[in-house]
Amino acid sequence: MVTSLKKSVPSTREKVVKNTAEDLTLANHGQKMADRLQIAKLPPVEVGYVRQMELKPGKLYEVKTVAMNPEIFLIPEFLSSDECDRLKALATENGLIKSKTVYKSNIKGGGGTDNTSLYTKETLRLFDQDNNNFLNVSETYRALSKIEGVVSLSQSSFNYMFDEILDFNSDRELDQVEIQKLTKMTTKVEKWIKRYKSGDVKPNEAKRRRMGPPRLSRQAWLERKVYDKDRELTNRLIALTGLHSDIITTSENMQVVYYTPGGHYHAHHDSSDLDLNLPCEHTRQLYPKESHNNIKEIRLCRFITVLYYLDDTEEGGETAFPVADNDTYTMVDYQKDGRAVNPYDLSNYCKDANLIIKPRKGLAVMWYNHHINNTTGMLGEHNLFSLHGGCDVLKGEKWIANNWIALDENHDMQIKFHRKQLYGGNKARTGKSSSKEQVESGNENYVDTVKETKSDCNSRQEVVVSHPDATRVPL
Ligand SMILES: O=C(O)CCC(=O)C(=O)O
């Protein structure tokens, strides 16, 4: 059983749905630009409903509804084993880099008094051998080697101390905030070593209960023309979503994510609240050049998320939807069986989520982050019940990939966007793959800053991507 759903699951019904989407044919026979878009969702019918869909000529795929709000579907074997292996290989070739969180990017440039940054700068200058602005365990070891007792610790004992008392956010490296704390650590380190040597160290329970970093993983971005030259996967996506091929082929690059034990992604939303005062990230390039430099805040307009598991995971690493199909939406801590549950914290409360999906190679999960606006037929309100994340990997590795399908609430903007992407020589979304430049998916209470590098912008500027869960802080 792939999924455990805590709500009662009605009996399964089977139905063959022949894909009638004209798009499937169009995608196979060259592009015809859409003049009018018709947006519809795949009807979920009821939890447990299974339909057979012809997503590839002559091949039926099972599409199972596992939640109604948001509408969440599972498609086993959506990717073949070879496709999964290829995506992993491409991501590895590209270079997997640490997934950025807003927390990290915000603290990077600043924080603290002048003294703070001086100490931190100097420590980084002396000990940050790989120049990444963080101290890893061995760099920290060198930084602390003057403290009595440190050099007498074995590597594993030092690692243990690092985890217990130095690495406050449990991401296995010291950022500027943690480095600054080192100034006051000498006595604490000495005391800890004494206690450790006399066998008196107790595991830091308070720390275990803390959430740790919002996201702990590595990632790479892949361009469609690289990962799907023959459009096989793209065609299946078009057939599955029933959306016009222009929407799918202009959607953002694929993100491949790799987690090792302890890796996770606390609960978050992939898209932002509907806020008509802010441009969507994908269509902001269409605003007149003059107003371009004044855009300081944008939002993510990701109508659909399709997440693929590129391998099995030995233990843990489930994708959890804490509030899917809840009657009401509250994101404050709540009581469950007499325990206080923090629905964001998937390290400690993964099993309390309403819907938990176990990674299985080739399985795709598709869900809608937004409603459809009944009047315009375009992007509607953000569906906050789409809150989700990745639970801690307990054993083995976890490999996933994300395809996000963007949609503007303004029909003409979306059409203009297609024209520019497909015929306007603009390669911004499908032609650039630098992971550092790509807009990140967000985290609760954080704001991403993104270096603007789009070709039709004259100057580089910092832009704040407004997230659903973020406090909006214009620069
Ligand atoms: O790792 C998972 O299961 C979820 C990942 C996710 O939500 C994301 O990458 O946005």
Ligand SMILES: [Fe+2]
């Ligand atoms: Fe996500």
